[in-house]
Amino acid sequence: MKNILTPRLPRQRLTLAQLLPALFLCLLALLFAPAPAQAQSCFIGTTTAINFGTVSPDANTDTQSSLSYTCQSNASTTYFRVCMYIPEGSPLSGINPRRMTNYNGAEMAYNLYSDAARTQIIGPPPGGGGFPLYTFTVVVPGGYTQQQNTAQIYGRVPSGQSLPAGNTFQSQISGGTLAWGWSNTTYPPDCNGGGSAVTGNTTFYQGVSASVSNACRITLATDLDFGNAGALSSNRDQASTIMVRCPTGTNWRLGLSNGVNPNGTVRRMRSATGNYVTYELYRDSARTQRWGNTLGTDTSSGMGVGEGSPVSQTVYGRVPAQAAAPTGAYSDTITVTLTY
Known part of the structure; x- marks a missing residue:
């Protein structure tokens, strides 16, 4: 019977003084490691309130608001298709027309449009609710750069409404959506993942207000x-x-x-x-x-x-x-x- 002895390596103990340089080198490696690239996306900057001011009963009362947004590319030139959806307001529902209230039983009809002629109503998501799609394109140079843009919102209160004088009317719109699809080859056909597009969205809030003149x-x-x-x-x-x-x-x-x-x-x-x-x-x-x-x-x-x-x-x-x-x-x- 033979006794086989397995050789063992001698145990080594590292002191704290010996560990610190190694840890420090690891920290430096993490510190100077390349930062991961941010995802290609668009995000909202600022929105301006939709304020019609004093409404004229004899003529349409128009106003204009804007939505500031920024899109970011990846390493290559990035093509974005951006869509805007605006749902019905609160506390009164409805799209055609949208309605404000004086919180005392009276209603004021109004609407929001994508064109200055005020013929194309901005509809709710998804798909615009049967209304013409409010869409625009943005191209951002490669290199993880950002490009700021502005989308216009055109408002109108139609004339001829029977409204109590000296009242302020309001509506609150939450859940407005800015959706986008992107590609490094061409503008996506839509904002909902058509073709090879990658999509995303973000939401925004709009306050709507108007007052009624007591003019006769x-x-x-x-x-x-x-x-x-x-x-x-x-x-x-x-x-x-x-x-x-x-x-x-x-x-x-x-x-x-x-x-x-x-x-x-x-x-x-x-x-x-x-x-x-x-x-x-x-x-x-x-x-x-x-x-x-x-x-x-x-x-x-x-x-x-x-x-x-x-x-x-x-x-x-x-x-x-x-x-x-x-x-x-x-x-x-x-x-x-x-x-x-």
């Missing part, structure tokens, strides 16, 4: 024409129309001046030769309530019922019986004053 307007004032007359031995009556448009709930008063040829408070029409024919204007068909310009005394009054419902006011005119006037054309100019 006179939208129509027709001429009062008494026609042709031979003798003025009897009354001649005619009427004209004034249209008043005010926001819902706005109180207004409508006054008429005495014209440019008055004799005291008596209204007169004048001919080119300096002759006069007296006449009068009234608020009622019986022609007993003279229409003047003293607020609360002889003016007409009412309350706005919204932009879609202008209020019609009839001016009842009368040329009373009087002595015959020389032949000629007689006229006067009345100033209409709307107070609200």
